[in-house]
Amino acid sequence: MQTKGSGPEPTTPAPVTLHDVARAAGVSVATVSYVANGRTNVRLSDATRLRVQQALDDLGYRPNALAKNLVKGTSKFVGLVTDGVATTPFAGQIIHGAQDEAWRHGFVLLVANTDADPQVEHEAIEMMREHQVRGILYSTWYHREITVPPALDSAEMVLVNCYAPGSDARAVVPDERQGGRVATEQLLEQGHRRIAFLNTTWESPARTGRLAGYRDALAAAGVGFDPALVIDAEPNQEGGYAAYEELRRLDVTAAFCHNDRVAMGLYDALRVRGLKIPTDLAIVGFDNQEVIAAHLRPPLTTVQLPHYELGAAGVRILLGIDPVPTGSVSKLACPLVPRESVASGLAD
Amino acid sequence: MQTKGSGPEPTTPAPVTLHDVARAAGVSVATVSYVANGRTNVRLSDATRLRVQQALDDLGYRPNALAKNLVKGTSKFVGLVTDGVATTPFAGQIIHGAQDEAWRHGFVLLVANTDADPQVEHEAIEMMREHQVRGILYSTWYHREITVPPALDSAEMVLVNCYAPGSDARAVVPDERQGGRVATEQLLEQGHRRIAFLNTTWESPARTGRLAGYRDALAAAGVGFDPALVIDAEPNQEGGYAAYEELRRLDVTAAFCHNDRVAMGLYDALRVRGLKIPTDLAIVGFDNQEVIAAHLRPPLTTVQLPHYELGAAGVRILLGIDPVPTGSVSKLACPLVPRESVASGLAD
DNA sequence: ATGAAAGCGCTAACAG
């Protein structure tokens, strides 16, 4: 309220309403509403239309979205509840993709980070529903199986970067298998035949999917699968560094690492031995973690998780723009990001 | 609507309203409103209170936040418009901090990534205002000077990770100078006296602030400032690697790097020469970019940018929880994250 | 102790 009170009133100035404009233009609120919304199916004289528009501009009218949504019964909100994508370096792209796509369709993104706390998760979802969100994106910071939180029952929603086997929820996840395949193919194309795979020790879709892709590529190239070439490694620098001990005894010319961090550790191990990449060993990573991959020496060829697209696709499915059947889980391709850790000429 | 219509109605089931509950409990909506909001200052018989509560639970009543906010005239939204914090690895913590803090006070976070496009920025702000946000946080992905977008005029807002010299906007930024000081002190405490500073070439508060901090620490320790020890380096791995050429001629025992990436490059340069950290050279970085700092060999001692706190503090200022005067720019401390790239015993 | 009623700002029939 902009009374002349001397108190420091930090509230926003004057919310000018349809009513104000109507009075100023000497017309009814309905008329103002029409021109404010640019409705052409209503017939208005150019004269009034102009006069109203003038008043609209003069007073600096801004519609109250709350009121608008109330009457329409549905808001322009899309909720995103995450267990920590905001916390994670590259998974933040899920937010980015969701926000961009939502925006593109006139929707605003409501985000809630739950840090995987079921209580917070529950409240976040309730609250979004109270705000009449059009739907909710439920996402995880790494690709995994989940069980849909009860609060999401009978809510319009789609799972992002996770999936729930039992449920009929629609989901969108990265295509780990295709990613594993494209990584391996890259090595195969350079003539490598004995390719080690430093797989993660964590049970996950990434672990099984990428392995399957690795085998797909091998099979397609007519190269036999040798289980001995699959090495368990902790999914971080230390894991990659340690794995070298095992890898050296394998007589391989290339290694496909579960992620960029493992690759980074492997780089270290090779450097200590004075070995060169890609001549002594060609390497491909996974994740395309910018800060690592693009700046390792040599820059790391890797595969990218489609986080941005995951968020965007989730919104598209939610809004019904990409129609997919109930229970479907869409897999998004993981593109190869070629750099210099795999020779461009024939290796070996 | 759950009519028996055969069409696929993906809309949420049945929005049960106050009215529904009132009828079910045989009371008026006012009464229901009272108990739904747990108002104790209104006197209601325990009997009705219980009966209404029962109906509330039975029907699974969920208030419509839109309607609630409409009548109260203000929403429970806080907007966050960023030029790309969602895009950046660690700056995503600004979102996280803002979201957590907003949540703590019953507010929801509306995010909009503008990718620094003024047009998008304008629309994002307008739209947030239409949604009657309580206030807007305007943030940048790296600490810098900005000019406040006109759309923000006369809006409740605070600048996060950026500041606008001319304006009377409140801002909250990292204390670069203190960060530079604490980093240098760490080296000084270990007995180092000739400490190189690999400063960034980018003109920025980080560049000038950290240098000032470096000098502060030197002065406090009675060590003379030698301009020759300040080396320009591109703020990435390549910059750190290249800077070694200059650094080797300097006869220093330690180096303070503008950021972790530069430190990473420097690690590489040292390794190539067979030099050891911290014995041959002690190193401290800046940013605490987890994926690098914690996993370098040895792990990197660094200074952390308080992104999470920046977001949280921004919200607190916005909501008036942390009262600060108009035009003030609060500086948040950058804590030291000690690891192993600085010896624990006396070096040199 | 409880209910009726007046809006919040806006949209959408329905009248004229």
Place this chain on the structure above:
DNA sequence: CTGTTAGCGCTTTCAT
């Protein structure tokens, strides 16, 4: 062509 009116779901005096 334009104005009147009835709500959207909820809060809040003011009666009773």
